[in-house]
Amino acid sequence: MESQNKTTNIVQSVISGIGVAVLYLLLGTLLDYGLTQILSQYFIPDCSEDCYFRYFNAIFIVVALLSVAGGIRAGVRAYQRSSEKQ
Numbered sequence: 001m002e003s004q005n006k007t008t009n010i011v012q013s014v015i016s017g018i019g020v021a022v023l024y025l026l027l028g029t030l031l032d033y034g035l036t037q038i039l040s041q042y043f044i045p046d047c048s049e050d051c052y053f054r055y056f057n058a059i060f061i062v063v064a065l066l067s068v069a070g071g072i073r074a075g076v077r078a079y080q081r082s083s084e085k086q
Contacts, residue, residue, distance in 0.1 A: 009082040017075025024070045028063030035059060 036056045040047045047055070 009079055013075045013079035016078040017071040020074035021067045021071025024067035028067055032059045032063050
């Protein structure tokens with residue numbers, strides 16, 4: 001019974017972590033797009049399309065890394081909460 005609860009906790013925490021990572025990635029992509037638009041229009045006015053995508057990709061890499069970190073953190077916290085309940 002205990003191993004079944006542990007397996008259930010692990011599966012629930014993985015699903016929770018993936019869900020949070022996807023949510024963070026979607027929100028981060030929207031913020032990335034907005035920030036890149038503001039940078040290219042107001043702070044870097046002579047930015048070509050290649051320059052624009054360079055900034056967009058650089059910010060997106062940071063967003064992706066933070067999303068993965070947030071997903072891992074959410075998964076670990078979900079596992080700890082479910083383990084404490086038992």
